Amino acid sequence: MTALYVMIPVAVIVVGLAIWLFFWAVDSGQYDDMDSPAHSILFDDEDPRHQAGVEEAKGPGTSERDAPHG
Amino acid sequence: MLGEARAMCCPGCQAVAEAIVDGGLESYYQHRSEPSTNPEALPQALPDEIALLDRADVQQPFVEHQGELAQASLLVEGISCAACGWLIERHLRELDGVAEASLNLSNHRLQVRWADSRLPLSRLLAELRRIGYAAHPYTPDEAAERLHQENRRTLRQLGVAGLLWMQVMMAAMATWPEFNLDLSAELDTILRWVSLFLTTPIVFYCCGPFFRGALRDLRTCHLTMDVSVSLAIGGAYLAGIWSTVTGVGELYFDAVGMFALFLLAGRYLERRARERTAAATAQLVNLLPASCLRLDRDGQSERILLAELRVGEQVLVQPGALLPADGVIVSGQSSVDESLLSGEYLPLPRGVGDAVTAGTLNVEGPLTVEVRALGDDTRLSAIVRLLERAQADKPRLAELADRVAQWFLLVVLLAAVVVGIAWWQIDPQRAFWIVLAMLVATCPCALSLATPTALTAATGSLHRLGLLLTRGHVLEGLNRIDTLIVDKTGTLTEGRLTLSSVQPLRDLDADACLALAAALENRSEHPIARAFGKAPDAAEHVLSVPGQGLEGSVGGHRLRIGQPAFVAGLSACTAPAIPGDHGQWLLLGDEQGPLAWLVLDDRLRDDAAALVEACRSRGWTISLLSGDSSPMVAEVAAQLGIDDARGGLTPDDKLAVLRGLHERGRTVLMLGDGVNDVPVLAGADISVAMGSATDLAKTSADAVLLSNRLGSLVQAFDMARRTRRIIVENLFWASLYNGLVLPFAACGWVTPVWAALGMSVSSLLVVLNALRLSRVQAA
Numbered sequence: 093m094t095a096l097y098v099m100i101p102v103a104v105i106v107v108g109l110a111i112w113l114f115f116w117a118v119d120s121g122q123y124d125d126m127d128s129p130a131h132s133i134l135f136d137d138e139d140p141r142h143q144a145g146v147e148e149a150k151g152p153g154t155s156e157r158d159a160p161h162g
Numbered sequence: 163m164l165g166e167a168r169a170m171c172c173p174g175c176q177a178v179a180e181a182i183v184d185g186g187l188e189s190y191y192q193h194r195s196e197p198s199t200n201p202e203a204l205p206q207a208l209p210d211e212i213a214l215l216d217r218a219d220v221q222q223p224f225v226e227h228q229g230e231l232a233q234a235s236l237l238v239e240g241i242s243c244a245a246c247g248w249l250i251e252r253h254l255r256e257l258d259g260v261a262e263a264s265l266n267l268s269n270h271r272l273q274v275r276w277a278d279s280r281l282p283l284s285r286l287l288a289e290l291r292r293i294g295y296a297a298h299p300y301t302p303d304e305a306a307e308r309l310h311q312e313n314r315r316t317l318r319q320l321g322v323a324g325l326l327w328m329q330v331m332m333a334a335m336a337t338w339p340e341f342n343l344d345l346s347a348e349l350d351t352i353l354r355w356v357s358l359f360l361t362t363p364i365v366f367y368c369c370g371p372f373f374r375g376a377l378r379d380l381r382t383c384h385l386t387m388d389v390s391v392s393l394a395i396g397g398a399y400l401a402g403i404w405s406t407v408t409g410v411g412e413l414y415f416d417a418v419g420m421f422a423l424f425l426l427a428g429r430y431l432e433r434r435a436r437e438r439t440a441a442a443t444a445q446l447v448n449l450l451p452a453s454c455l456r457l458d459r460d461g462q463s464e465r466i467l468l469a470e471l472r473v474g475e476q477v478l479v480q481p482g483a484l485l486p487a488d489g490v491i492v493s494g495q496s497s498v499d500e501s502l503l504s505g506e507y508l509p510l511p512r513g514v515g516d517a518v519t520a521g522t523l524n525v526e527g528p529l530t531v532e533v534r535a536l537g538d539d540t541r542l543s544a545i546v547r548l549l550e551r552a553q554a555d556k557p558r559l560a561e562l563a564d565r566v567a568q569w570f571l572l573v574v575l576l577a578a579v580v581v582g583i584a585w586w587q588i589d590p591q592r593a594f595w596i597v598l599a600m601l602v603a604t605c606p607c608a609l610s611l612a613t614p615t616a617l618t619a620a621t622g623s624l625h626r627l628g629l630l631l632t633r634g635h636v637l638e639g640l641n642r643i644d645t646l647i648v649d650k651t652g653t654l655t656e657g658r659l660t661l662s663s664v665q666p667l668r669d670l671d672a673d674a675c676l677a678l679a680a681a682l683e684n685r686s687e688h689p690i691a692r693a694f695g696k697a698p699d700a701a702e703h704v705l706s707v708p709g710q711g712l713e714g715s716v717g718g719h720r721l722r723i724g725q726p727a728f729v730a731g732l733s734a735c736t737a738p739a740i741p742g743d744h745g746q747w748l749l750l751g752d753e754q755g756p757l758a759w760l761v762l763d764d765r766l767r768d769d770a771a772a773l774v775e776a777c778r779s780r781g782w783t784i785s786l787l788s789g790d791s792s793p794m795v796a797e798v799a800a801q802l803g804i805d806d807a808r809g810g811l812t813p814d815d816k817l818a819v820l821r822g823l824h825e826r827g828r829t830v831l832m833l834g835d836g837v838n839d840v841p842v843l844a845g846a847d848i849s850v851a852m853g854s855a856t857d858l859a860k861t862s863a864d865a866v867l868l869s870n871r872l873g874s875l876v877q878a879f880d881m882a883r884r885t886r887r888i889i890v891e892n893l894f895w896a897s898l899y900n901g902l903v904l905p906f907a908a909c910g911w912v913t914p915v916w917a918a919l920g921m922s923v924s925s926l927l928v929v930l931n932a933l934r935l936s937r938v939q940a941a
Contacts, residue, residue, distance in 0.1 A: 096352075097352075100352065100353075103329060103332075104329070104356070104359075107325055107326065107329050107360070110325050111321070111325055111326075114318070114321045114322075114325070115318060115321075118314055118317050118318055118321070119314070123314075123317055124266060125267060125269075
């Protein structure tokens with residue numbers, strides 16, 4: 093049980109850190125837009141840093157989407 | 163694109179597609195989930211008006227400078243899906259001088275940081291337009307800013323409550339007899355102090371809104387949910403301090419954290435839904451142009467900001483532009499579209515000496531207008547003031563949950579007093595702890611989650627159907643409506659002229675005549691021209707005569723279209739009389755004489771009849787109130803079977819009708835779109851603006867029909883009914899749980915474990931029940 097004498101203060105410090113991190117995330121606007129990040133991974137193939145993934149992703153037959161404007 | 167040729171509908175789309183493909187951003191087309199907005203439907207910005215934005219004094223309110231970089235928020239129009247966001251960000255980042263561009267998809271705001279010494283703002287906007295989006299500088303208004311700040315604060319409170327609650331739960335649960343294995347007395351004390359230490363921020367930081375709400379309600383002598391919640395939280399916390407210090411008694415700290423987390427989560431959900439809708443409607447209230455062309459004494463025009471214009475000066479208003487101020491025409495001949503202000507659906511002819519109103523659209527020829535009234539003195543502002551007055555006496559619909567909470571709290575408080583007195587007689591030692599257990603166990607956690615979760619789920623599904631709720635009372639209130647007021651132009655009808663018939667006068671058949679007319683009209687910028695659609699042939703030498711019509715040649719034949727007298731002038735015969743009485747009649751003729759009548763009219767929306775039918779089957783009274791004074795009003799009413807139809811009403815008249823209905827105790831739903839509907843929209847119990855409505859109408863309405871499908875509204879009526887049923891069910895479940903637990907608590911059998919368990923199960927039940935509303939039939 094003596095471990096608790098150490099673990100409790102550690103837990104409190106960890107919570108303090110977590111709250112600080114959470115405040116930072118809220119203030120930097122990370123929760124402002126919940127929609128676009130979900131879609132942005134679709135475009136990662138376009139990023140030059142992800143070229144390795146592109147080769148893999150180039151499976152046969154990219155499905156055709158809707159027609160252009162109008 | 164994407165390795166194949168595609169047909170383009172117009173040069174506008176083609177230019178955009180070329181710009182996108184040339185920029186190496188072709189995969190936009192692969193990822194987009196919605197067809198994009200037609201660039202020609204975007205508001206046209208004049209190049210010299212954009213250039214005005216490069217002036218330092220104009221930029222001052224919305225551009226911030228940090229060293230070499232400037233930072234600005236832009237509101238982007240024309241975004242239809244996530245791929246647009248990617249396209250905009252990528253395209254801008256590739257420009258020389260742009261350091262950062264990030265688009266928020268939920269409110270369509272673009273944050274951009276760029277070096278404005280190398281890249282003027284006007285270039286930036288022009289680049290956006292090149293790929294098919296229109297952007298305006300965005301200056302947050304105070305209300306939006308405040309809402310945003312409050313949301314962040316609520317989120318912080320929610321996060322703190324969640325993180326701390328988990329720790330408190332671990333510490334507090336260890337002291338409960340059920341989990342207490344071999345805790346030494348010393349450790350027990352430490353754990354109590356640790357949980358007190360961790361609970362304190364929850365109470366003082368996270369629960370602030372409940373205490374403030376409770377104080378406010380007590381001052382006005384109302385018993386609300388906040389009072390009840392504050393009692394439970396405050397009681398549990400104070401008792402916790404007592405038991406920590408003395409080392410005896412139960413510890414309810416984890417219940418405090420749980421209340422805070424559940425209640426804040428409910429509030430945050432509601433807020434998010436509200437902020438999203440606020441962002442969607444808080445576009446620019448853009449009724450007046452940002453700039454205008456001022457004429458100096460020599461007749462030279464100069465583009466200036468509207469704020470720099472003074473009464474008595476003369477402005478040049480080009481065809482297709484909005485009038486910047488009230489005034490009198492000093493030269494020029496044109497027709498003016500006043501449909502948004504008055505509900506008249508045809509552009510009205512205006513000439514020298516006629517008065518014109520700010521915010522109306524000049525349709526045909528250039529006009530020189532002497533400014534008579536500006537800003538607050540214009541007729542437009544008078545309507546806005548009427549709106550504010552109407553908003554002030556908007557009746558409030560009491561919410562179901564509030565009434566239930568009031569009764570609930572009364573019962574609990576009475577029971578607490580009775581039980582307290584009874585236990586005082588039996589065992590004074592335990593009386594306090596039993597009353598406390600009762601207050602905690604009956605905390606209306608599930609009760610206060612019942613409504614927000616149901617409303618949030620229903621709001622989400624309605625959004626998918628194309629109806630955006632901007633105020634909270636709509637769903638509950640829809641069940642109490644008994645009268646519907648509709649506007650005609652733009653609401654029951656499409657609000658734009660469409661070709662309704664072609665009546666040939668000579669040997670050429672209707673299709674051939676239409677082809678000729680379309681060939682001519684395709685060369686015109688006039689709004690009427692769009693009604694004719696695409697022409698197979700192109701006309702040459704097209705000449706526009708303002709107020710009269712068009713002249714040009716197709717396949718070597720000279721043709722005219724427009725006013726009968728003008729067209730008859732080409733063949734030098736007398737003009738035939740117009741055979742009908744409503745709609746706009748255009749004559750098509752060549753050098754031999756008239757060829758055909760083309761009738762343009764405003765068409766009823768396809769689902770207007772279904773809406774009227776749905777309302778009638780619910781037993782509502784329907785009134786058609788229109789600003790249009792033409793016989794069209796009576797005809798639309800006859801077509802739809804509406805008995806009470808009135809035309810030629812001013813915004814004041816409409817508001818008077820609404821007041822009359824209110825005096826007779828009616829609950830009114832208003833459906834409208836124009837600026838002339840705005841006061842009624844603001845004053846009605848519930849108001850819905852069409853998605854195509856003016857910004858002012860949208861911001862003053864309680865809901866916006868984004869899809870413009872009246873059918874979605876009928877679905878919303880059903881959804882409102884289902885929501886009400888779910889809310890009632892939820893309230894019933896929550897009260898049942900609280901009612902069941904009350905006798906057990908009164909007998910002193912409820913320990914913190916059972917309180918925690920019962921609370922979470924009942925809350926979960928309520929939330930799951932509410933989630934049933936997020937299932938929605940395919941629209």
